[in-house]
Amino acid sequence: MSKPVLLAVDDDPQVLAAVRRDLRSRYRGDYTVMGASSGEEGLATARELKVRGDALAMVISDQRMPGMLGVDLLTRCREVYPLARRVLLTAYADIEAAVRAINEAHLDHYLGKPWDPPEEQLYPVVDDLLDCWQAEVLPEATGLRLIGHQWSPRTHAVKDFLASNLIPYRWLEAGRDPEVEKVLDAAGIASAELPALVFEDGSVLKNPEPRQVAERLGRPLLAAYDLYDLVIVGAGPAGLGAAVYGASEGLRTLLVDRHAPGGQAGTSSRIENYLGFPAGVSGGELTRRAIAQAQRLGAEFVVPIEVTGTSIDAGYKRLTLGDGREVVTRTLLAATGMAYREHPAPGIAEHTGAGVYYGAATTEATACRGQRVLVVGGGNSAGQGAMYLSRHASEVEIVTRRDISETMSRYLVDQIAATENIRLRPGVELERVEGEGRLERVVLRPLDGGTPVAEDVGAVFVFIGTRPRSDWLPAGVLKDERCFVLTGRDLPTSDAYARTWKLPREPLLLETSVPGVFAAGDVRSGAMNRVAAAVGEGSMAVRLVQEDLCLT
Ligand SMILES: Cc1cc2nc3c(=O)[nH]c(=O)nc-3n(C[C@H](O)[C@H](O)[C@H](O)COP(=O)(O)OP(=O)(O)OC[C@H]3O[C@@H](n4cnc5c(N)ncnc54)[C@H](O)[C@@H]3O)c2cc1C
Numbered sequence: 001m002s003k004p005v006l007l008a009v010d011d012d013p014q015v016l017a018a019v020r021r022d023l024r025s026r027y028r029g030d031y032t033v034m035g036a037s038s039g040e041e042g043l044a045t046a047r048e049l050k051v052r053g054d055a056l057a058m059v060i061s062d063q064r065m066p067g068m069l070g071v072d073l074l075t076r077c078r079e080v081y082p083l084a085r086r087v088l089l090t091a092y093a094d095i096e097a098a099v100r101a102i103n104e105a106h107l108d109h110y111l112g113k114p115w116d117p118p119e120e121q122l123y124p125v126v127d128d129l130l131d132c133w134q135a136e137v138l139p140e141a142t143g144l145r146l147i148g149h150q151w152s153p154r155t156h157a158v159k160d161f162l163a164s165n166l167i168p169y170r171w172l173e174a175g176r177d178p179e180v181e182k183v184l185d186a187a188g189i190a191s192a193e194l195p196a197l198v199f200e201d202g203s204v205l206k207n208p209e210p211r212q213v214a215e216r217l218g219r220p221l222l223a224a225y226d227l228y229d230l231v232i233v234g235a236g237p238a239g240l241g242a243a244v245y246g247a248s249e250g251l252r253t254l255l256v257d258r259h260a261p262g263g264q265a266g267t268s269s270r271i272e273n274y275l276g277f278p279a280g281v282s283g284g285e286l287t288r289r290a291i292a293q294a295q296r297l298g299a300e301f302v303v304p305i306e307v308t309g310t311s312i313d314a315g316y317k318r319l320t321l322g323d324g325r326e327v328v329t330r331t332l333l334a335a336t337g338m339a340y341r342e343h344p345a346p347g348i349a350e351h352t353g354a355g356v357y358y359g360a361a362t363t364e365a366t367a368c369r370g371q372r373v374l375v376v377g378g379g380n381s382a383g384q385g386a387m388y389l390s391r392h393a394s395e396v397e398i399v400t401r402r403d404i405s406e407t408m409s410r411y412l413v414d415q416i417a418a419t420e421n422i423r424l425r426p427g428v429e430l431e432r433v434e435g436e437g438r439l440e441r442v443v444l445r446p447l448d449g450g451t452p453v454a455e456d457v458g459a460v461f462v463f464i465g466t467r468p469r470s471d472w473l474p475a476g477v478l479k480d481e482r483c484f485v486l487t488g489r490d491l492p493t494s495d496a497y498a499r500t501w502k503l504p505r506e507p508l509l510l511e512t513s514v515p516g517v518f519a520a521g522d523v524r525s526g527a528m529n530r531v532a533a534a535v536g537e538g539s540m541a542v543r544l545v546q547e548d549l550c551l552t
Pocket of ligand 1: 472521
């Protein structure tokens, strides 16, 4: 296969030559650098590359060009190569337009002209964007292949596990992809044994559990030590923030997650409000960076391992894991966040994973191409999910009890209003879902007493709120009436506080009613439910953990 392409586009021959020279000097070993002198030529080049089956990794385009503007070229390139990174080259006077373009056309970055020295102004940005592209792009002919039926919950579980753990794989749909029969014959897999994972060396896992997949991929499922300074349960933003700080402060730190790193934030297609990412950042990308950072600093990470219970033994915290093993730690951080609330409508449980999904289920979005899908819920996560799905489905309908302007942030309401294929259905409730082996139709009931109507849909994505994951904590941990964990100054509001807290000192800010057990992020009563807040609390908890370790 030929090398992936970096495409530079500028109508000024001198600038074009300079971009090509600088890109070649650093990237020619791994990439082919091509140039075009107008937007039209750039687009034609991208289309030719597509026809030839070549990979396009990045387009860097000047903004002011006669004919087609840079932003328009980059927007149209996305239709041809959705994963290619898109960078706008601007003069100082155009920076405002570039920032606007990041919002409107969802560009990845803008670079100011001139970019001297390239070691400081050009290469760090390009390196970073190419890393992201490499992480997302799927191996074509080789690598891990997952074969299964689209509407199988078991297949969905494996897809979700691979994608959430940022493991690239190629999806081959049984009955649709022409290559499937050949691969099944060659690997000796019967149709009843699907889903199956075929590894690069030809070995096969038939109908696997996520745990078996992790084991086969060499992911550690065992903690390396008998005793830790800090065990963090939950690798969402709070847990990841704590892991980075815990490890960098020299604490023996273990991070455990039942599913994958990233938590709720990992399922977000675009986080717009996290500091330092002017173009927004996908949850997957933020997670990839954070887990790499935590592990580089020395935090140990095991996944998929669920913590099912905790007991306190002479001040040590003894955690029981899903497979019956135990881990002992001096301090414990609960960063288990929240889980989606299950929709109670009849038919939902039977069709979960077979047309009904919780959250945006980014793994399933491409299967919605050309279909009509429903998003149920009116919060920000539902809005983000609808925006993401609108790039794949022909029509997205948001089903809500109330008007979304009452429940969603303004910027999302505006984005939705400006998206042609999203339709709002306020004042309606999902009454039941139906289908043979997979979701086929929904019955919607108007809240004004109107007659329920049955409608055909391709998929339903449920976002109807969340509940805390706090049931695995020791009995002495006090919670509020909704089961969120009480910490620090909120503890005295509980009647049980005086009976529970026996130390002469006050609980530390994020400490629970059990000394040495801390809570951060969405699982905590009064949490802000934001990525930045969770990361901040996770980092802050480490400072308090250190204080606790000195006190005991
Ligand atoms: C779709 C979506 C979009 C969002 N977009 C934004 C946004 O744009 N901006 C923003 O600021 N916020 C956003 N949020 C909110 C933000 O993601 C959350 O506030 C944040 O993720 C909370 O982080 P956390 O670490 O506390 O918990 P979580 O993210 O919920 O992570 C908890 C982790 O704990 C693990 N876990 C749970 N129980 C156990 C157990 N018993 N054993 C082991 N592991 C366990 C889970 O698998 C999970 O990985 C969004 C949320 C969603 C769902």
